[in-house]
């Protein structure tokens with residue numbers, strides 16, 4: 001079965017074509033900077049690797065470009081779009097109605113639209129991707145995997161806010177949790193590696209978006225993002241936790257309007273707001289040259305993550321392993337070192353020489369005598385989505 005995974009962001013489309021159940025990756029690619037005259041298309045198969053710049057006005061043009069690559073006589077991998085059996089779309093917000101992989105219906109599309117105000121950077125782009133894929137790959141089964149799904153197991157005491165009950169019961173005001181596909185994938189890998197399904201894990205996903213999940217016996221029991229993917233730890237451009245009084249102060253006293261506040265907290269805050277840089281590699285380089293703002297931002301970032309580790313260890317009454325994943329978690333030895341520093345109280349001890357080794361596989365970075373394991377597990381959201389789509393279609 002050929003399954004195409006589509007992950008549409010606000011200005012990008014990432015995709016992977018997998019053969020299931022073998023999990024063989026047939027091709028992988030992305031288009032970034034959609035909406036510009038210099039969008040970058042990357043496309044890779046076993047035999048070819050192509051990077052090109054195009055004018056790509058919108059997601060439809062992006063998906064058409066991807067289709068022409070897939071069907072290309074020289075570097076393509078398909079003869080017809082009908083060779084794709086199913087498409088798995090990553091959708092960020094599924095609310096509380098969808099806790100499993102779901103076939104796309106009019107109702108599902110409507111729900112993704114209704115939930116757009118809760119994930120304004122993601123849901124509209126995700127829906128756009130679905131609508132375009134329905135036109136281009138008319139025969140394929142269209143399925144969605146929601147980032148919120150894995151967190152459906154969070155107990156009410158963890159997901160409910162201390163506001164009048166009516167908001168929870170009637171209006172769906174609660175913490176939903178995000179990056180679920182990634183947290184699910186790496187925690188299952190960790191349990192396989194530890195040869196134990198009854199573990200207490202803290203999964204730390206550090207990419208452009210960043211989140212932490214407490215996972216007990218394979219189930220999400222608490223999570224750092226909340227009602228929308230904006231809460232929690234410091235992210236590339238999102239503030240994470242702030243006192244909501246700041247919003248009222250900005251509007252009532254400083255004269256911002258609500259859209260400006262939203263834009264500022266989602267797109268201009270986080271590491272970008274603190275340093276002027278969004279990409280952690282630039283921030284690390286600046287910090288190494290003595291840039292004080294960058295040094296402080298790295299320390300703030302690590303400090304907040306440490307606090308979540310403490311909170312979730314107490315929520316689970318124990319900890320077997322922490323997992324680092326995604327772009328920063330998998331690659332930044334500096335962030336891992338700052339986070340794991342001074343954690344002897346938790347019996348969590350990083351082996352610096354293992355931490356400094358560059359690798360791309362699942363690995364253990366703790367010292368021999370550390371009770372808590374420190375794992376790096378490369379995430380693979382595309383494979384996890386393909387597995388879920390395959391399972392649903394094989395039922």
Ligand code: ADP
Nearest residue numbers: 206207208209278279280281326327328331332
């Ligand atoms: P997304 O959420 O878009 O999937 P990724 O998981 O690809 O994001 O992570 C992107 C982040 O990973 C960027 O901030 C980038 O700087 C960081 N990153 C990637 N490689 C490295 C590296 N070698 N060292 C430090 N940070 C890195």
